[in-house]
Amino acid sequence: MEPEVSIEGSSMIQVAVVPIGTVPPNVLRDYYSMLLPLHTIPLSGISSFYTEHQKSPFAHQPWDSGTLRFKFVLGGATPSPWEDFQSHRKTLAVVGIVHCPSSPDLNAVVDQFANSYKSYPSSLVDRCFAFYPNDSQLEEGSKRGGNLRLFPPADRSTLEFHLNTMMQEVAASLLMEFEKWVLQAESSGTILKTPLDSQASLSSEEVIKAKKRRLGRAQKTIGDYCLLAGSPVDANAHYSTALELGRLTGDYFWYAGALEGSVCALLIDRMGQKDSALEDEVRYRYNSVILNYKKSQDNTQRVSPITFELEATLKLARYLCRRELAKEVVELLTTAADGAKSLIDASDRLILYIEIARLYGSLGYQRKAAFFSRQVAQLYLQQENRLAAISAMQVLAMTTKAYHVQSRSSISDHSIHNKGIGSDKADGGKIHHQSVVSLFESQWSTIQMVVLREILLSAVRAGDPLTAWSAAARLLRSYYPLVTPAGQNGLANALSNSSERLPPGTRCADPALPFIRVHSFPVHPRQMDIVKRNPAREDWWVGSAPSGPFIYTPFSKGDTNNIKKQELVWIVGEPIQVLVELANPCGFDLRVDSIYLSVHSGNFDAFPVSISLLPNSSKVITLSGIPTSVGPVTIPGCIVHCFGVITEHLFREVDNLLLGAAQGLVLSDPFRCCGSPKLKNVSVPSISVVPPLPLLISHVVGGDGAIILYEGEIRDVWISLANAGTVPIEQAHISLSGKNQDSVISHSSETLKSRLPLKPGAEVTFPVTLRAWQVGVADTDNTRHSKDGSCPSLLIHYAGPLKSSEDPNAVSPGRRLVVPLQICVLQGLSFVKAQLLSMEFPAHVSETLPKFNDASNSSLGEHVNSESKIDRLVKIDPFRGSWGLRFLELELSNPTDVVFEINVSVKLENSNEDNHLADQDATEYGYPKTRIDRDCSARVLVPLEHFKLPVLDDSFLTKDTPTNGIGGGRNASFSEKSSKAELNACIRNLVSRIKVHWHSGRNSSGELNIKDAIQAALQTSIMDVLLPDPLTFGFRLVKDGLESNNPDPVKESDLPESPASKSSVLAHEMTPMVAVVRNNTKDMIKMNLNITCRDVAGENCVDGTKSTVLWTGVLSDITIEIPPLQQINHSFCLHFLVPGEYTLLAAAVIDDANDILRARARATSAAEPIFCRGPPYHLRVLGNA
């Protein structure tokens, strides 16, 4: 069989083009390409070379419109056994091609051409074309003559023109040879044989039959020559005769041949016309041709003319090959394909399949074409040699489009279309199912794998490592789930073996493994936020961040995605990071020699990393790089150097793959089968690079770890800031953000400001004072919670020069550094409760007057005079006793594992400067430290004695207790509410003076924030704590009748050597005593004083019938008036009959009490008597009963 058969093929003159001498392949191809356009030589063009020797047998030759057609066969064709049957199979002319520069010896060339010419016995004309001869060759050649034609060096068009002329000459010579041949055949006849005939046994009957047939066959052959000579009318006449004779003699084979020739003649005659009548005619005649060829087949013969039947079928199919007639063509081609079984010669079958594939291809049936192409490739592969393997590889490469397994290099234009889909998706965020499906068109995985495997096999056999690599990569990447682990290993080996034969650094368009997808684009670490700058304002950063309390606003809903996308800004010179996830779903260790971001915009330096992936594993890795110049950056994927070849892996493809996997269209999700969690589809944002900006980096001096503080602890933290950028910082501002902002007591922004502009590389350190907040109830169970966002942050807005040097119009943005203060608050001392305790210690009656409650006086004295700590204790003087002494009891527990020391201090800010020392104003009373061990609790008593005011006057009451009557005139408008507020203010004032400090370890200290608790505890009895009683009562023994009216209290307290002797009273003796009553108010008080004495049992032993105490003087209903702030003494004598313990009590009913007193006594009505009671005084009476 012959390739590329067509109906018109019968009219083509086969010309062998043979290279003579050494002709480099590319030069030969060049000459051949010059020859090819000359396949049709018009008869009109050859008339100058044509001389009519005898009368031409081609009577109807159309000299004006007819043509001679050539079929150039490079390298020539082996003579066909069927060339007598169809003359166009004969090689009728030989053209030698000589490239003179490489074949200097023309003689040798001529000899060589003569030799090769001999192998074409049927050739009628032979010419040897020698190109680019040098001068000597030109001279020599011109002398030689003969069939050597020299083409002097010239440009291409000149050469083509020369060649055209030469071919016209060849055509003319051929025409003359044809005439000669036909004339000879007509006159003397000719012997025509086909392989069919040679097999026939020549019985006598056969010989007669053969003689009859000979005439018809001759006519047919003459017809063939007429066709070749470009004279269809003559040909038709001869064919008609031949058909007649053939039918008569039953020579079906030659009949069919003649019929074929007649169709060809018809078509040549009606050149250019294509009407349905002609088509029907051709179809009808060709069906008859096929039928006759079929009829001529004789099973007894060894040689079958089936190839002619198949060729005829293909010719008809090619003639009809149009979309509208697809059905008919398909039927013809299917029939032809069936014929393949009967073909004995493998190369015939090859040609048949190639032709069928071509016809299907031109019909638009790509899959059919691919199917037969694959059959062709299989036939090639059966030949087991390298050239056949190369052919197979090339044929298979053509099928890849139909099977959707193209190499990416062959679909560059297709990818643009794909890119459109990809960007749609990125824009819309959602992709329609329909378009997803279109990405996975024709997922015939089985056959795709087979095709790729065959490409791999043929490429290995053909020695094309790059194709092999590419096929193996596609196979592995797309079909790993269908390949067994052993097969995957085999493919990996194939990849490595191929790469060994490739030069290092080879690139391949098809990626292999791993699968790569974008994991995330870390938006600037919060330290590098870029803030738009408003040059018109002092606080230029305001308004750049979303204002208002809501992170999400419905107004920005529509384009949140876009905003998010566009927000990525990179800065020249600052390294960036992109997280990508790699997956190796195969069963072998994957070594990625290097992987880095692929950036096509050219303004980015990517840093390669190498990595190895275990079988069935995925890994998130960080790829980094540095933007080098301003402009947009697009990152379509990664460049991967793996298995010895460099490939580009596009994110979009993996995204599509994952999308398909989600829709159930693709075999498997490579990431999920590696156990990687499902990830939201991350689209590559549009990234822009801006000019360099200053870059502030911070660290906490002493380590960036969490600052561990106990509740209430106060500590200084030093924060160091450095400018790591290349631009100086000219503006900076520190502010606070986040929760618990009040825990930052102070931050020294002046330190930073004073160092501006901060040059690149400069560093500044400033302190921040922190106080730990209270740990909430909810999070007491987890002690460490620095991560939960409860920490405050320092926000540092800073900016470089307003205008950058590169673009003077644009305002360069500022930046924001967030320094999170990683504070980890541990639960410290916990406060359990506070309560107010009141105590009474009865005083002993002694010679000295007990120190009255004017405690500030005496305590101050102690405090001033003695440095010893013990003196700072609250001392209860047994002779003084204590009446109405109040303690604040704080119960604290220590749940931590360290020891705390509590230090209570009371700061007294006395605003009453009336009668006290000036230095008293900011006195602080310290109490000894209380130690609380771990897991223990302790109670701390805070005496509230120092708060008593010395004088009960209206100034306090009008201020603090506005319910009083004197101020009533002024304060009548005070509402109950405001009075309460006043009271609260008073309490707060009091509470704020009490400070509970704690220490733990070497450097932890703080203050316990228990104000609320204290306030609650004090709320009810604030008046008792703060205000002195209006009257103070005391008793004193009078020694020897002397009255030391004004004893020096200091002196008294310094000489306490024998208090017992002083205070002891003997029974049965008269004991003179003085009752001292002091008026603490600023008004004269008139009152009715009563003194009682009680024994141990509490019985009144002065009055009554069984009184055990006798007395002189007045003890009851003593009416006295005491001037303001004065005291009076009331003397009396007691006579104790029975030794033992006695208690003296003084009480007074105040007459005509004023409103101050009423308020103090909390009297409800004006009529109610105001009753004052002194503290009990103990008296020990010695002696025997």
Place this chain on the structure above:
Amino acid sequence: MATTACFIIVSRNDIPIYEAEVGVAAKREDAAQLHQFILHAALDVVQDLAWTTSAMYLKSVDRFNELVVSVYVTAGHILYFIHTRLMLLHDSRNDDGIKSFFQEVHELYIKTLLNPLYLPGSRITSSHFDTKVRALARKYL
């Protein structure tokens, strides 16, 4: 029962959503591949042929050697996206049996389509469907 038969359902965009070798002949891998290749190639013929007739059963549309491709096109080909072709590659000539087979499988396929959890156009992975198809193949082919 046919010695060789390969049944395949091709959904929109020519994606095969179900494949089964239903012949009794010993299974050979390369044969199975060839079957798929033939069926794949026959899609070209089907796509033209489907528009020339209103019949759903297109009988044998293509052949390669002694293997014949019969096709049944579901009625949805106006609505492009549920256009489905049931294709059978066989070597028997039992036209009636094949027709019945196609009709019953079509019914099964419709049931699958009606499953709200089945995404039209994705692979049919139901083992129930598979069992039923194989049973039908035994019955009719």
